[in-house]
Amino acid sequence: MDEMHISLFSNEIYLSSYCIILVLQLFCAGINGVIIIMFWKLPALRKNKNLHLVFYLSASDFLAAVFEIPYIIYMILKWNNYQLDFDPLVILISSTPLPLQRKVSAIITIGIAVSRNLAIFFPAKFRKLEQSYYSEITLVIGIVFGVFDVGLMFVTSPITRVLNCGTSGCFIGKQFRSYWGTSNMILGFIVVILSISIFLKIKSVGKETPVIHTPLKQCSKFQQANRTTTGILISSLFFLTIPSLCVGILESMGYSIFRLVGPFYSASLMLSGISNGVIFIGCNGDARRMIASKSGHSMSHTNSECHRSVVLKI
Secondary structure, three states, X not given: OHHHHHHHHHHHHHHHHHHHHHHHHHHHHHHHHHHHHHHHHOHHHHHOHHHHHHHHHHHHHHHHHHHHHHHHHHHHHOOOOOOOOOOHHHHHHHOOHHHHHHHHHHHHXXXXXXXXXHHHHOHHHXXXXXXXXXXXXXXXXXXXXXXXXXXXXXXXXXXXXXXXOOOHHHOOOHHHHHHHHHHHHHHXXXXXXXXXXXXXXXXXXXXXOHHHHOOHHHHHHHHHHHHHHHHHHHHHHHHHHHHHHHHHHHHHOXXXXXXXXXXXXXXXXXHHHHHHHHHHHHHOHHHHHHHHHXXXXXXXXXXXXXXXXXXXXX
């Protein structure tokens, strides 16, 4: 009887986590979709090469949120209060955006951190670096590693049913879980080291870099990139790096957080995507002005319609 109560309790937690993640996916897709539109409509954002990696990160967050929705919806529709019995092949296929985006996000974050370290510590070399090529190469590396993870997941994961476990972590092979957890921890440590070096140096950027000798517009772009990078790195530390370290430590001790709370990594990725979107809009003056102008235009249009309605009634 006690085991049945525990199972029912876990299943209820799963359903709650599915609904929360679905809401997070919608928010993540919405805010990053807005950022994609901003880059499309604002030439100033497209021309700022320091923000290319930020755009790629936002686009990958948007795609991951959209393509992970079927995974969550499937589990909501197949949820049962007494016993969970998901099709392992459907789970593996529908959850492929998770390992893909986890690696892409980590590689792009490292690329952003390396770029800012170069800008702060080696400004002469940074100016010689072609940002467009650097951003594209970083994106390709992230996609290659992500595709490798997806392929390895399918090769090492037996297609077997696992009852009363509502997350893809229960369906992938133990070898892949070990590799994936270890690789994510290593990437997390790299992000931590690069972030610490930036945080320790960021306050003296204005004094120690030759940006002060450049035009005001170029200086503004540099400072804007620094603020955005710092925010994204902090977001990555809180929502991706620290959770990955905790999961890796608990898994090595024999405790599975996946069985307890469900799609843990999906929630972390969505929170990271939402946070990155908010940080970008908050730190970017062009993005804020676009939102403000749209809001002002909307209010002006509404007031005009109301005034017209009053006049007609009179």
